Amino acid sequence: MINPKYGGTMTLFKPIDDKKASVKVKKIFNKIKKERKIKVISNFWRTIANDPNTLERTWNSLCQIMRKGALNQLTKELLYIAVSMTNSCEYCIRSHAAAAKKKGMTDKMLKELIAVVGLANETNRLVESYQVEVDDYLK
Amino acid sequence: MINPKYGGTMTLFKPIDDKKASVKVKKIFNKIKKERKIKVISNFWRTIANDPNTLERTWNSLCQIMRKGALNQLTKELLYIAVSMTNSCEYCIRSHAAAAKKKGMTDKMLKELIAVVGLANETNRLVESYQVEVDDYLK
Amino acid sequence: MINPKYGGTMTLFKPIDDKKASVKVKKIFNKIKKERKIKVISNFWRTIANDPNTLERTWNSLCQIMRKGALNQLTKELLYIAVSMTNSCEYCIRSHAAAAKKKGMTDKMLKELIAVVGLANETNRLVESYQVEVDDYLK
Amino acid sequence: MINPKYGGTMTLFKPIDDKKASVKVKKIFNKIKKERKIKVISNFWRTIANDPNTLERTWNSLCQIMRKGALNQLTKELLYIAVSMTNSCEYCIRSHAAAAKKKGMTDKMLKELIAVVGLANETNRLVESYQVEVDDYLK
Amino acid sequence: MINPKYGGTMTLFKPIDDKKASVKVKKIFNKIKKERKIKVISNFWRTIANDPNTLERTWNSLCQIMRKGALNQLTKELLYIAVSMTNSCEYCIRSHAAAAKKKGMTDKMLKELIAVVGLANETNRLVESYQVEVDDYLK
Amino acid sequence: MINPKYGGTMTLFKPIDDKKASVKVKKIFNKIKKERKIKVISNFWRTIANDPNTLERTWNSLCQIMRKGALNQLTKELLYIAVSMTNSCEYCIRSHAAAAKKKGMTDKMLKELIAVVGLANETNRLVESYQVEVDDYLK
Numbered sequence: 001m002i003n004p005k006y007g008g009t010m011t012l013f014k015p016i017d018d019k020k021a022s023v024k025v026k027k028i029f030n031k032i033k034k035e036r037k038i039k040v041i042s043n044f045w046r047t048i049a050n051d052p053n054t055l056e057r058t059w060n061s062l063c064q065i066m067r068k069g070a071l072n073q074l075t076k077e078l079l080y081i082a083v084s085m086t087n088s089c090e091y092c093i094r095s096h097a098a099a100a101k102k103k104g105m106t107d108k109m110l111k112e113l114i115a116v117v118g119l120a121n122e123t124n125r126l127v128e129s130y131q132v133e134v135d136d137y138l139k
Numbered sequence: 140m141i142n143p144k145y146g147g148t149m150t151l152f153k154p155i156d157d158k159k160a161s162v163k164v165k166k167i168f169n170k171i172k173k174e175r176k177i178k179v180i181s182n183f184w185r186t187i188a189n190d191p192n193t194l195e196r197t198w199n200s201l202c203q204i205m206r207k208g209a210l211n212q213l214t215k216e217l218l219y220i221a222v223s224m225t226n227s228c229e230y231c232i233r234s235h236a237a238a239a240k241k242k243g244m245t246d247k248m249l250k251e252l253i254a255v256v257g258l259a260n261e262t263n264r265l266v267e268s269y270q271v272e273v274d275d276y277l278k
Numbered sequence: 279m280i281n282p283k284y285g286g287t288m289t290l291f292k293p294i295d296d297k298k299a300s301v302k303v304k305k306i307f308n309k310i311k312k313e314r315k316i317k318v319i320s321n322f323w324r325t326i327a328n329d330p331n332t333l334e335r336t337w338n339s340l341c342q343i344m345r346k347g348a349l350n351q352l353t354k355e356l357l358y359i360a361v362s363m364t365n366s367c368e369y370c371i372r373s374h375a376a377a378a379k380k381k382g383m384t385d386k387m388l389k390e391l392i393a394v395v396g397l398a399n400e401t402n403r404l405v406e407s408y409q410v411e412v413d414d415y416l417k
Numbered sequence: 418m419i420n421p422k423y424g425g426t427m428t429l430f431k432p433i434d435d436k437k438a439s440v441k442v443k444k445i446f447n448k449i450k451k452e453r454k455i456k457v458i459s460n461f462w463r464t465i466a467n468d469p470n471t472l473e474r475t476w477n478s479l480c481q482i483m484r485k486g487a488l489n490q491l492t493k494e495l496l497y498i499a500v501s502m503t504n505s506c507e508y509c510i511r512s513h514a515a516a517a518k519k520k521g522m523t524d525k526m527l528k529e530l531i532a533v534v535g536l537a538n539e540t541n542r543l544v545e546s547y548q549v550e551v552d553d554y555l556k
Numbered sequence: 557m558i559n560p561k562y563g564g565t566m567t568l569f570k571p572i573d574d575k576k577a578s579v580k581v582k583k584i585f586n587k588i589k590k591e592r593k594i595k596v597i598s599n600f601w602r603t604i605a606n607d608p609n610t611l612e613r614t615w616n617s618l619c620q621i622m623r624k625g626a627l628n629q630l631t632k633e634l635l636y637i638a639v640s641m642t643n644s645c646e647y648c649i650r651s652h653a654a655a656a657k658k659k660g661m662t663d664k665m666l667k668e669l670i671a672v673v674g675l676a677n678e679t680n681r682l683v684e685s686y687q688v689e690v691d692d693y694l695k
Numbered sequence: 696m697i698n699p700k701y702g703g704t705m706t707l708f709k710p711i712d713d714k715k716a717s718v719k720v721k722k723i724f725n726k727i728k729k730e731r732k733i734k735v736i737s738n739f740w741r742t743i744a745n746d747p748n749t750l751e752r753t754w755n756s757l758c759q760i761m762r763k764g765a766l767n768q769l770t771k772e773l774l775y776i777a778v779s780m781t782n783s784c785e786y787c788i789r790s791h792a793a794a795a796k797k798k799g800m801t802d803k804m805l806k807e808l809i810a811v812v813g814l815a816n817e818t819n820r821l822v823e824s825y826q827v828e829v830d831d832y833l834k
Contacts, residue, residue, distance in 0.1 A: 138230075360778055366681075370818060390764050403642060407670040
């Protein structure tokens with residue numbers, strides 16, 4: 001759609017709903033619903049579904065990386081939130097906070113997580129500002 | 140020290156060793172040594188000691204925030220590392236990885252942490268790139 | 279609150295108003311009102327008040343760091359704004375611009391500040407892109 | 418305008434429309450309209466027009482940097498988008514995606530661009546997380 | 557290795573050479589050598605090989621994303637460099653600049669790329685600093 | 696230079712010295728020397744001189760933006776340092792700290808600046824983490 005006054009065009013992608021989804025996308029949506037035990041796919045998956053390869057790759061990476069390993073699933077969600085807060089990604093903060101709550105995150109845990117994120121961001125900058133040299137024993 | 144050729148001056152701060160430390164700084168160094176059961180203060184504390192207020196405030200914040208609460212100390216160290224990796228702070232990555240190891244972090248845990256950090260940084264950007272809208276149920 | 283359709287839960291914190299505030303929080307709110315000569319606490323303090331320790335620590339740090347020293351209070355507010363612009367933190371840009379105006383920042387000063395922020399962000403990236411080596415006289 | 422209840426003042430700048438524009442600003446607006454073949458100036462130029470020097474300098478830099486050279490104009494727009502996605506700048510993503518579409522960017526190209534941006538952000542963090550050393554042959 | 561004086565432990569991972577590589581890692585190294593027509597694996601792959609899953613996933617993602625599509629391979633490398641410059645990742649700047657050169661990037665192209673990266677980083681901050689509102693026609 | 700073993704090529708730019716400088720570059724180097732009252736050009740200017748347009752544009756922007764206006768030159772240097780610390784740009788931190796010292800920055804001022812940078816980076820993240828809403832009076 002072109003707006004001749006500005007010479008502009010609408011540019012970004014809309015979420016894809018179940019009806020418009022291709023066979024490949026529908027198949028992945030069904031995997032997500034089954035694995036997550038949910039009935040409605042969230043905007044993240046619907047929107048990246050505009051590129052079925054990215055949808056598939058991201059879902060597969062997520063399944064492989066976020067499953068229980070040496071770290072449990074809750075800890076992994078907390079790490080996800082901490083990174084998303086540092087990057088100021090509202091969507092990821094909200095969606096992974098929801099996911100973490102389902103895995104047992106309490107409000108008290110979230111508040112402590114935020115305090116650590118705040119402190120780490122402060123000391124990261126202190127280190128750069130003072131140009132602190134790496135100690136020999138840390139190399 | 141002025142280098143007249145460049146018109147430049149050396150500018151940043153050097154780590155403060157025990158001998159040059161003021162009474163206030165020495166007192167905090169002693170607290171750190173006692174609390175951490177170490178004999179030598181690392182460059183981070185020695186360098187920010189150029190500003191005794193920052194040294195004191197940072198040490199007090201760290202003690203308050205990183206102690207066991209709803210989250211255990213190891214989880215807090217892992218979060219610290221995840222933030223530091225996202226901010227590319229080598230010193231903080233190395234020093235908190237050392238701290239986390241003392242609290243039980245295994246190599247396998249660190250590798251899984253890194254995989255989460257990588258994935259979160261990727262999907263944070265996918266969300267921004269596709270301008271994914273926050274779902275109503277997440278607001 | 280659980281939305282069974284999505285399996286989601288609302289997750290983040292609401293601002294705390296005077297009525298719901300604990301004794302500890304109320305005490306700090308009163309300090310802020312007195313110090314700032316205001317009648318209504320802003321959303322920043324109300325929201326981080328969900329974690330009274332974070333509220334107290336942040337208020338104390340702010341008082342210690344932002345008071346007149348070798349740098350005057352206006353210069354410190356300008357620095358705060360410059361960091362917040364670099365981190366794209368709308369709330370902090372707006373609230374510290376308001377604070378700076380009360381301390382004497384004119385529109386002309388804000389425009390010049392923004393020009394410096396823009397230029398510094400550009401040249402920071404030029405340095406990284408060209409991998410400029412630190413001159414000997416700067417070490 | 419001062420709100421005495423909060424002690425606050427409205428702080429940031431409004432877009433400047435054609436009527437309020439100074440002679441210098443009007444002249445640059447006309448250049449933009451002519452060069453871009455558009456009738457209405459977008460909010461970016463109208464807002465930075467609060468500082469006519471910044472408006473002039475930015476427009477001149479843009480003309481010099483974004484014109485066809487060893488890289489064609491479309492490639493330059495794609496690079497602009499990739500940086501803006503990495504910095505989470507919604508305005509710049511949307512406006513340069515519109516500009517790129519006018520220069521021939523297809524939806525398929527934009528999706529591939531986003532996939533590269535996601536991957537690069539992931540591997541950038543893997544490099545920092547693992548503290549990968551630069552190979553000798555790359556120095 | 558523990559240094560009792562500091563209470564520290566060496567923490568991060570060393571690159572894995574061909575001799576120490578597991579069967580799975582060796583197989584992927586061979587794929588990389590064949591695909592890239594090189595005899596020696598670079599530090600990036602050797603270091604992330606400490607986590608064979610991450611090695612495999614990253615290599616597969618890279619092959620899928622960076623192959624010729626609607627964008628050619630050179631353009632994709634240029635986008636990779638632009639992101640890496642914005643994130644200040646020296647390793648990725650150097651390695652992808654080397655890769656881009658093999659695909660035809662000239663010095664002139666790299667200089668123009670850097671100019672775009674610098675400008676985009678500046679205007680991204682101008683947008684945030686002035687809090688420019690998204691025009692209706694861009695939504 | 697190609698290293699056939701790795702298939703790599705050396706890629707980035709070297710600083711340009713007075714002898715190799717083109718007429719255009721030499722002219723700008725002379726302006727810098729005169730304006731700055733220095734005898735040797737620093738690596739930043741020598742390296743970006745690989746692209747004479749970038750050299751000229753950056754020097755002109757710097758002269759226009761960093762000259763005394765509503766803000767004095769020292770305050771502008773302090774803002775530059777604060778941005779560079781937030782972006783972890785060692786070169787810019789060091790070179791602008793040197794420039795600020797020549798304009799009157801004391802060690803005490805630099806320490807206070809760093810404390811503000813640390814605090815702002817912490818509270819920027821607290822705002823994002825708690826998703827603090829902008830107060831009506833700030834809009």
